[in-house]
Amino acid sequence: MSSDRESLFERLESCETRLHMESMRRQAAQEAWEISEARYQSLIEGMEDIVFTLDSQGEIIQVNQAVERALGYSPDELIGRRLSEFILEPDQERAVNQLSRVFVHSPQAGEYRALDKNGAPVWFRVTGSPVHVMTGAGGVRCIASEITRERMQQQELVWSRQMASAGQQAVFLAREFCLVWREAQDHMSSLDNMVKEEPELGPFWTRFTEAAARLKDAAKMIASLDPAVNEMLRAVNLNQSIVNVFRLFRSRFDRKGIRTTLSLSTQIPFTMAWSKRMEHALFVLLNHACAAVESKMRSPEAPGEISVTSRRKKDRIIIELSDNGPGLSREDCHRIFDFNYLRPGGGAEEVGGLHMPWSIIADHGGSLKAGASPEGGALFTIELPVRRPGA
Structure with missing residues (x-):
């Protein structure tokens, strides 16, 4: 034991x-x-x-x-x-x-x-x-x-290469179109005499000449895509740039029944800018707005609406473009200016479509932001510094 x-x-x-x-x-x-x-x-x-x-x-x-x-x-x-x-x-x-x-x-x-x-x-x-x-x-x-920064540089490089290719093709098409336009002009005086002899052709002739003028403006816009054009900075009236771009869409507005409102402040000063590039940025944004409201329109009783306003805020110029389309999601607002972004379900723009205006406005020292409009659609806000000639 x-x-x-x-x-x-x-x-x-x-x-x-x-x-x-x-x-x-x-x-x-x-x-x-x-x-x-x-x-x-x-x-x-x-x-x-x-x-x-x-x-x-x-x-x-x-x-x-x-x-x-x-x-x-x-x-x-x-x-x-x-x-x-x-x-x-x-x-x-x-x-x-x-x-x-x-x-x-x-x-x-x-x-x-x-x-x-x-x-x-x-x-x-x-x-x-x-x-x-x-x-x-x-x-x-x-x-x-x-x-x-690295990702943005990669996107810029890809975008630049694609723009160079697209620009060369666009300029070729614009030049071909202008050749046809000049040939048509050679015959317009003869057609004008025919209309004088047959007044019933008057309305048709008016519509034809208006359409021809719009096509000429469109050709100029296409030509502005050429990245090889060494455009110089010059004093630009941004209100006039907005009007110029609106003119290109007038027939589309009328055909689709889209209501438009322009509210442009007379206090907007001339500012140094690349005129063609700024108009192209506005063109892309307005085209996006048109596609957005067209995708939502169901009847004449519910027409699409697009509004553009401009105002001065101290030493800044503010341009706002709004529509009553389907609007933007939170993700859209964060990513819609990314080069490689394509909206889920198929958006109105192609890949990189809104990166272009964002890049152009950034080159001018400004900013482009996306948000929701009071009408429930999209709101794009451009903010640019006032750069006076000679400053």
């Missing part, structure tokens, strides 16, 4: 010793982990890139201060929130799929758009690797580098 008790005591002492050693080992491991994390935190806080850690549910459990510089959120505002809340919807599925592959110990990299605190999209290149978080569960540690 005595030997059994001694054996039991020895086993208990052995178990106690092992437990104590295991406790010390775990404590040492915890202290080492804390020291490692402290060094890691010190390292990542000095980085320009965003470094963050996700738990197995995709929630942010750690993020460095760089996130505030890039997105406007403090780290405390992000802790405990899902990463998917901040990724732009079209990129969410791809991001989730790639993150799920990281959890099975497969490092991944991808490019995604996140929304900053003001709702503006920001491009990031994100790399993720599997880690064990403090709870012992699996997680993902990511490094996100902002690449918005």
